[in-house]
Amino acid sequence: MAKTHAIRVFSIRVFGALGLSLAALLCWGSTGPQQSVRSVPVLHVENAIGPATSSYVVRELRKAAVAHSPFIVIEMNTPGGLDSSMREIIQEILRSSVPVVTYVSPSGGRAASAGAFILYASHVAAMAPGTNVGAATPVQIGGGSPFSSPTDKTERGKEGGKPKPNDASEAKSLNDAIAYIRSIAELRGRNVDFAEDSVRNAASLSAQAALDRGVIDVVARDRQDLLTQIHGRSVTVGNAQVKIDTRNLMLVDVNPNWLTRLLATITQPNIAIILMMIGIYGLLFELMNPGALLPGTVGVICLLAGFYALTVLPVDYAGVALLLLGIGLMTAEAFAPSFGILGIGGIVAFVLGGAIMIDTDVPQFQVAKPVLLVVALTGLTMTIVFARMALTARRRKVVSGxxxxxxxxxxxxxxxxxxxxxxxxxxxxxxxxxxxxxxxxxxxxxxxxxxxxxxxxxxxxxxxxxxxxxxxxx
Structure with a gap:
């Protein structure tokens, strides 16, 4: 009996000692230094910058500020985009409470036009080898109707060999872009002369040349090299100096969600025109066959999606007016047959409206000529069908009424x-x-x-x- 009692006491003491030791270890672990892993969002700006891109970037920048992210990375490869969308992104970067690191990647990529402005506005500007930056001349200045280029050598010499705008409107756009990028370059302490030259003369630089001339801060082979090089760098965020710490960081790709991708597709002018045409004919078929439901439902959705694109894109109101006139005339042809007169007039108005609808010369946001041709041929085909139906009905013997x-x-x-x-x-x-x-x-x-x-x-x-x-x- 005594032996059993002794064994029980010994067991209690042993397990008690083990419990105290475990508790001490847990307490030491909780009070010891922690190596937590922080996450940094990586955004992706590719192709032309438009309303969907600016919405995506602005939204994620605000989320990063709320989450107190150490910084945010924008991986960029863009030929440029809309001025309004570019300015929305830059304004959000300038008022961001977290540093923004823009990285032009991968090799072969570029930060042209609007991309150059965004790169200049970032707290840290980085490029991968084999990329380029610049060519920031407004497209309506350097596009299809470029600067006047006098052939007379004397006249060219007077201008210093530099092209000049054709009219006051082009000069206004050019000078506005120059002043904007100079102010950004001065704010970030970057090469102001190249900034102006990239706008005035569409100058462009390779990654290493941009680094040598003080246009960017870092040339990095990959993400890991980027984190290594920017560690410890001090940047001005608002009125405060912030030191970037890249230790124990995990880069997390934040891709555009399905809604952003959908809006990016809808806001392409070519898609918008096609959606509007589908919407028109869907409603016409529904009105001609009441109760079918499917054509009307699809037509309303497509028409509203097309009109949404018009609300976010820079449009010419004369083009929109011609579009609406074309829709009205084509609808009138279906219900008050004029043997093609109203229909053909509607097609002409619709195509002309589509051609001048978008008030920008950025190639990625122009309505393609093949799309206008398809729209015209489709409208002509439907007009012929309606006219044929009207003629057939006119010649047919009356069978009711x-x-x-x-x-x-x-x-x-x-x-x-x-x-x-x-x-x-x-x-x-x-x-x-x-x-x-x-x-x-x-x-x-x-x-x-x-x-x-x-x-x-x-x-x-x-x-x-x-x-x-x-x-x-x-």
Whole structure:
């Protein structure tokens, strides 16, 4: 008994000691230094910068500020984009409470036009080897109607060999872009002269040349090299100096969600035009076949999606007015057939509106000529179909309505004192007439007043009493 008691006491002491040791280890672990892993969002700006891109970047920058991220990385490879979308992104970067690191990647990528502005505005500007930056001249200045280039050597010498804008509007756009990028370059302490040259003369630099000339801060082979090089770098965020710490960081790719990708697709002018055409014909088919539901539903959705694109894209109101006129004329052709006149006019108005609808010369946001050609051919085909249907209906014999009754033959069922009943098209009708036909006599309907027919003798048919159905007179 004593032996059993001793064993029990010994066991209690051993397990107690183990428990105390475990508790001490846990307490030491909780109070010891922690090596937590922080996450840094990586955004991806590719292709042309438009309303969907600016919405995506602005939203994620605000999320990073709320989450107190150490910094945020924008991986960029873009030919440029819309001025309004670019300015929205830059304004958000300038007021961001977290540092923004823009990294032009991968090799072969570029930060052209609007991309160059965004790169200049970032707290840290980095590029991968094999990339380039610049060519920030507004497209309407350097595009299809470029700077005037005088052929006279004397005249060219007077201008210093530099092109000049063709008119006051181009000069205004050029000077505005120059002042904007100079102010950004001065704010970030970057090469102001190249910033102006990239806008005025569409100058461009390789990654290493940009680093040598103070346009960017880092040339990094990959993400890991980027983190290594920017570690410990101090940047100005608002009015405070922030030191970037890249230790124990995990880069997390934040790709555009499905809604952003959908909006990016819808806001392409070519897609918007096609959606509007589908919407128009969907509604026309629904109105021509009430109750079908599917054409009307699809048509309304497509038309609203097309109009949404018009609200976020820079549009010319004259082009929008022509689009609406074209829609109205094509709709009128379906319900008031003019044998193609209204339809063709609607097609011309719609195509002209589509051609001048987008108020920018950025190639990625222009309506393609093949799309306009397809729209015109589709509209012409539908107009021909509607006109053919109208002509066919006009030539076809009337088969319903009061017009169908006039001239039809009937058989007298009963008659007395200038009125009676006749059998026409399988129906029994009240009738009046000047003659006094006998039962079974063939008569012809000459007019219709309400539900009463007026009949006369049918000289084309012989009297055939057996043709009438046998009805017992009362």
């Amino acid at each position: 009061w017009e169908h009754m006039i001239g039809a033959s009937g058989t007298v069922l009963d008659w007395s004192q200038g009125k009676g009943h006749v059998f026409v098209h399988g129906e029994r009708w009240q009738a009046t007439g000047d003659d006094d036909p006998k039962v079974g006599t063939k008569v012809v309907i000459t007019s219709l007043s309400g539900l009463v027919l007026r009949v006369g003798r049918d000289e084309r048919a012989a009297i055939d009493p057996g043709a009438a159905p046998h009805i017992k007179e009362t």
